[in-house]
Amino acid sequence: MSENPYISYDARILEVKDMTPREKLFTLRFVDPEVGENFSFKPGQFVIVDVRGFGEFPISLCSSPTRKGYIQLCIRKVGRMTKYVHKMQEGKIVGIRGPYGNGFPMEKMEGSNFLLVAGGLGMAPLRSVLWYAIDTGKYDHIWLFYGTKAYEDLLFRDEIVHLLKHGEAMNCSVKLAYEIESPSCIYLERGFSDRVCKGVVTDLFKGEEFDVENTYALICGPPVMYKFVIRELSNRRLSPGRIYMTLERRMRCGIGKCGHCIVGTSTSIKYVCKAGPVFTYWDALSTRGLI
Ligand SMILES: Cc1cc2nc3c(=O)[nH]c(=O)nc-3n(C[C@H](O)[C@H](O)[C@H](O)COP(=O)(O)OP(=O)(O)OC[C@H]3O[C@@H](n4cnc5c(N)ncnc54)[C@H](O)[C@@H]3O)c2cc1C
Ligand code: FES
The missing domain is CATH 2.40.30.10 (Translation factors)
Structure with missing residues (x-):
């Protein structure tokens, strides 16, 4: 700028x-x-x-x-x-x-399916992807799997519930998981029992298969979530290069100057603020301390 x-x-x-x-x-x-x-x-x-x-x-x-x-x-x-x-x-x-930061490689992914997997506040950056994909119409099908502690913690609730009900018209399928029951989620579950469940975000993978040659998974959530989501994706043989994650570190400058966000080893370091915050699972496998 x-x-x-x-x-x-x-x-x-x-x-x-x-x-x-x-x-x-x-x-x-x-x-x-x-x-x-x-x-x-x-x-x-x-x-x-x-x-x-x-x-x-x-x-x-x-x-x-x-x-x-x-x-x-x-x-x-x-x-x-x-x-x-x-x-x-x-x-x-x-x-x-x-x-x-680098952001998601939106152009490279054009024409493909997206599986967005969000946990809690992780919905924030993925909402940008979601509306970009819907608005541009350049992508195939979009799945959103979103897990929160409770229905009341659901971010962008009106939008997400609207997409749960009417998303198919926009090539978008939404599935929600919550850990703590409340009357609102029981009501939702009644109407959409195949897409709303009590549990964690990985429970939403049950019974789902993806066209692994034509799908990218984009994940953002609390650190504990990554391991389990990646296991689900790997079980379905999605290649590590098709799995993108956005990772947070303590940052100060945001431009590769202060060194607060460095990961890796002395021979191979990465500044999360510049090389990331979006990384593939390949990057994570080859960089110590990334996840
Ligand atoms: C690339 C990036 C994107 C982010 N996007 C969002 C976002 O969309 N929405 C949002 O609410 N927050 C986001 N964060 C986290 C946000 O930057 C921190 O919550 C904020 O800096 C905390 O400042 P504070 O002065 O209020 O808290 P502090 O007083 O500095 O700390 C309070 C608590 O927050 C924790 N904390 C501070 N910074 C971070 C951090 N970077 N990651 C995790 N925990 C932290 C501390 O460990 C401490 O427990 C993002 C961080 C990064 C690096
Ligand atoms: S935040 Fe300063 S180097 Fe990354």
């Missing part, structure tokens, strides 16, 4: 939406229209939110680049910075720098 990578640009908060008690969806627009027009990104990339005089933190872009004029960030309240931002209201200004 700028020749000086540390410069952040003013963006106004247009809307703040409560999604769960912990997560809010922020819709922002760059104050300078020229900056907004020049800001382009790929699903899977992230930005650094700069709260002037207070600090910075990385957040995935959860809107699709096909939706112009604004960006969206789904922010979980966990500590100092995110608690501060959660108190900010419509009209306030934050700095945004980026986009950073």
Whole structure:
């Protein structure tokens, strides 16, 4: 965006939406229209939110680049910075720098099927892929397998439930898993017993086969989830090069300068902020400390 990578640009908060008690969806627009027009990104990339005089933190872009004029960030309240931002209201200004990271190779995957596997907050970057794929129509079928602790933790709930009910018209099939029962999920389960279940995200694989020659799996969720999802995919013989994962590390600069996100060994290191945050399972197998 700028020749000086540390410069952040003013963006106004247009809307703040409560999604769960912990997560809010922020819709922002760059104050300078020229900056907004020049800001382009790929699903899977992230930005650094700069709260002037207070600090910075990385957040995935959860809107699709096909939706112009604004960006969206789904922010979980966990500590100092995110608690501060959660108190900010419509009209306030934050700095945004980026986009950073490699993002998903959307062009390479054109014409293929997608299996998106999300756990909890992992839905944020995958939502960008989901809407990009639906909006562009350049992909075959899209499956979304999404697991949360409870129905109440489901992010982007209205959209996801809409896709559960009507997604087939957009070549999209949604399956949901939740661990804690509540009246809302029992209601959903009654209507969609083949697609909503009590359990963890890997339970959604039961009875499913994929055209492994023509499918990519994109995974994002808590670290513990990766091993089990990869096992399901490997059992179905999906090659490691067709499995993409977006991985988080503690980051500061986002541009390969500070060294906070380094993984690997002294002879082969990777900066997660630059080489990632999206990696194939091949990368993970060959890089110590990646997963
Ligand atoms: C590439 C990338 C994309 C991200 N995307 C999102 C997103 O879309 N939505 C979102 O809510 N968060 C996202 N995060 C995590 C977010 O950056 C952290 O939650 C945030 O920096 C915490 O700042 P804090 O000052 O509120 O918390 P701190 O006071 O710094 O820490 C509070 C707690 O959060 C944990 N924490 C801090 N940073 C991270 C991190 N990077 N990963 C995991 N745990 C962390 C700490 O261990 C501690 O337990 C992303 C991180 C990265 C690296
Ligand atoms: S975050 Fe600074 S090097 Fe990656």
